[in-house]
Structures are given as structure tokens and as C-alpha cells.
Amino acid sequence: MEVKAYERVADKIRQVIEEGSINPGDILPSERQTAERYGVSRSTVRRAWRDLESMGYIVWADQSSPTVVGPSAWPHKVERSSMGRVSSTSQPGFLSDLMQAAVSPARYNFEIGMPDPDLLPVADFQRIMHELFSYPSRDVFGYSPTTGLTRVRQALREEYLARRQFEPGMDQILVTAGSLQGLDLLTRLWVKPGDVVITENPTFAGALHVFRAHGAQIVGIPIDAEGMQVDLLETAARRGHRPKFVYVQPIAQNPTGVSLSPVRRRLLLEWANHSGIPIIEDDAYGFLADHPPLAATPGAMVVYLNTLSKILSPGIRVGCLVAPPDLIRQLVSLKQLSDLHTSTLSQLVAEGWLRMGDVDTHISRARAIYASRLKTALKVLETTRVLTPFTKAGLGFYLFTRLETDASANYLHQEGSHQDLLFAPGEPFGAGPSDFRQWIRIAVGAQPTAQIETGLRRLARLVEHHT
Ligand SMILES: Cc1ncc(COP(=O)(O)O)c(C=O)c1O
Incomplete structure (x- = not known):
């Protein structure tokens, strides 16, 4: 070689x-x-x-x-x-930085995309855990099937996926340690070094890291206010030999907050069925919208990923993958190479919460909180001319913003960290190495309104200072 x-x-x-x-x-x-x-x-x-x-x-x-x-x-x-x-x-240092930010004491932490800590149902978790101690200890602390406990898959199906108007068969559901594990398993199964995968550009840096780590060549399709420009798929697919899959987040995509428009959803599904190239649908932020995922369309060539990380807790590491049963069987063999099964305790805590009957209220609260935080953040950004949001109409936790300055986002990121101010540089979200060098991602989901106001003003001053 x-x-x-x-x-x-x-x-x-x-x-x-x-x-x-x-x-x-x-x-x-x-x-x-x-x-x-x-x-x-x-x-x-x-x-x-x-x-x-x-x-x-x-x-x-x-x-x-x-x-x-x-x-x-x-x-x-x-x-x-x-x-x-x-x-x-693939910028492995970036992800280490991001995960470190999750435990950073920094006062203004816009780096990591986490749910609001106040939304974490701590009292419910206490009650659920307490109850779990009355179960036979083997059921809670023992090994469990690689596919995930039946009762947990049932709860995910009935209490979570059904709310997304999606009710796959039980033999189509694999419980994973977060959705990133699902993505890793699929990539391990389908991608060999040099293969092409198609993504939105920009897209979730963790996904890019997984694809690159398996040697994939990434072909990025630009997004606009309606999401991925799916009319460019055909040319990209021809240029990139035969892509293994298209990775897409149709709702509130990380990092821009943009969702795929109804017309493009239809075109994407048609294209996948026509070309025989599967879609991997990442529905991490799907709870923010009312319409069903692509995977709920009958006959759709879609493997579906979801997670409780953004709606409930990232630390419990419970997600799920939905695919045809024969694919699930292959993924189960791969999962056994890494962790045998997702933590039994975590699965049961997740099930306890899903079955408590409070999911709808929780989702409404979450939607209201995140929408209001984005609104506050956009208002602050309107007062400055150095940070321009990708869109003002996004959903979710993030604002992807262009720096109207020559200073590199990586440099500002370092400077910010000395001023109690964390955010993510844009480069790792790009399919190409320098596509988003002048961009930063601001995660507002876990920051109270007052912090957003003062923190973003501080950020604007930092950028202005380096203009
Ligand atoms: C789009 C998207 N998918 C997946 C993940 C990872 O989620 P998990 O904690 O379930 O692995 C994230 C986290 O930021 C994300 O934004």
C-alpha cells in the first residue's frame, strides 16, 4: 500500500x-x-x-x-x-474536548448538546431505582440478551416510537448503548476503507468521526433552509461510485437545527427506493416535531436510529436501532464484539420512565424550553454583526453561526476557554476538512436564559475583539 x-x-x-x-x-x-x-x-x-x-x-x-x-x-x-x-x-481530539466539556465547570458552556439538567426527572429516577432494588437482583444486575430486554424493547416501541407514529415489529428493534453505537455497528457492517458514504453538510461531528474511522470517503451534500439538497444526490452518487448509504437527520439536524421539508422527504425516499441505496435516519431530535420519521413510510429503505440521550439523559446510554430482522441478527453479532449488551440497569431505568405515563408532558415541556432558549439566543445575536446564524427558523439545541471575522474558530475556541466560555468550532461538522472553518456551533439546550444572554454577549465581544 x-x-x-x-x-x-x-x-x-x-x-x-x-x-x-x-x-x-x-x-x-x-x-x-x-x-x-x-x-x-x-x-x-x-x-x-x-x-x-x-x-x-x-x-x-x-x-x-x-x-x-x-x-x-x-x-x-x-x-x-x-x-x-x-x-x-477525523479530529479525534475534538470529540475528547466535547466530552470533557460535559463535565466542565465553565460558567458559559455552549459546547455540548445536552438536555436541560432541570428537565432530568431526578425524583422519578429515584423512585424507579428504589423499586428496582425490590426485583430479584439477577434481573437488574445480571447479564441480559444482546438485542435488549423484551420489556424494554416493548416500552420503547409502545411509549416512544409509537408517539413518533412508528410501530416496528419487536424483532426489528435492537437496544443500543446510545445511537452512536448503532451508527458504528452499521458502519462496521457496511463500510470498508475507501467506500463512499453520503451525508448532509454540515452534519453531526460524531457521525463523521465514525465514518472516517472506518475509512469511509465522505461526500457531503449541502443543506439549505429545507434541509439536504436531495436533487444533488444523483450526481453525488454517480461521482462517488456506489455509496453505501445516505446518513440524514430529517428533524432539527445537528448542528444547524434545520429540518427536511415535506417535498424533500418524499424525494429522498423515492431516490433511495429507486437507487437501492439505503438511508440511515438519525432521529435524535425527532421528539421536537409532530410528523413521523422517514422509517415509518411503508416500504422505505431506511434503517432508523433513536436515543434517549436528548429527551431524557445522555448518561444512561440507551438508544435503539430499527431494521429488518435479518440485519438486526448481523448487528447483534457485531454488538457482541464490543459490549455483549446495553447495561441492564440503564435499560430498566429507561423502561421505568417510559412506563410512568409522563412522556407527553415531558416532551411538551422540553419543546417549550428549547424553543424559548433558541429565541433568546437569536435575539442576542441580532444585536451583534459578528455572528450570523445559518437559519433563524431552526429547532433543537443548536445555533450554527458564521463568524464575520478572519480569526479562526479554533483559535477563538481556545481563547474562549480561558474566559469561562465554551463553544464548538465548526470544522469538525464539515464533510470536507475546511468547509466550516469560519463557523461555530452554539448549544443552548442546557443553559438557562440568563446564562444565554450574558454568555452570548461575552462571546460576541470575544469575536469582535478578534475582528
Ligand atoms: C444527531 C445526533 N445523533 C446522535 C447523537 C449521539 O447520541 P447518543 O448519546 O445516543 O450516542 C447526537 C449527540 O449529540 C446527535 O446530535
């Missing part, structure tokens, strides 16, 4: 680290110096650094030179696995 320029550079640096000429704690020479030394471009140097980071040799925060941390103390030489190689293009 051909060795790429960045791999050559990474291998040279790695050799120097392994020989002990550079030690843990040392800072590597700058991007410019490294580029000159190896006769490559600066972007090749950055890819080489990402490669070394994914293999554990360095840590690298953008804007500075990396610090050496390796080589690993383990006796086996670190190999550049296919995972390591592809993750060098």
Missing part, C-alpha cells in the same frame, strides 16, 4: 521519539520548521501530528506545537492500525 506523505513524516518523527532523541515533555519544532525540514506542506505536517496523536505519541492543542508524551510503556510497538490512520483525518 502506498505510504502517504503525512505518514512518512509521522514515521520519521515517531522514530526520533522511539530512539529517545526527544523525550516526553519536550515540545516538537513548529509547523513551519517541520514543513521545511521534511519538504512538505504545513497541512501535511498537521496531518502527521494528528496521526502521531492518534497513536499516542504526542498531545496537540491547535495553535501550538505538540508535546511529546510517548512512546508507550507497553512492550508492543504501536502500529498504525487502520483505525489510527483514518482517525488522523
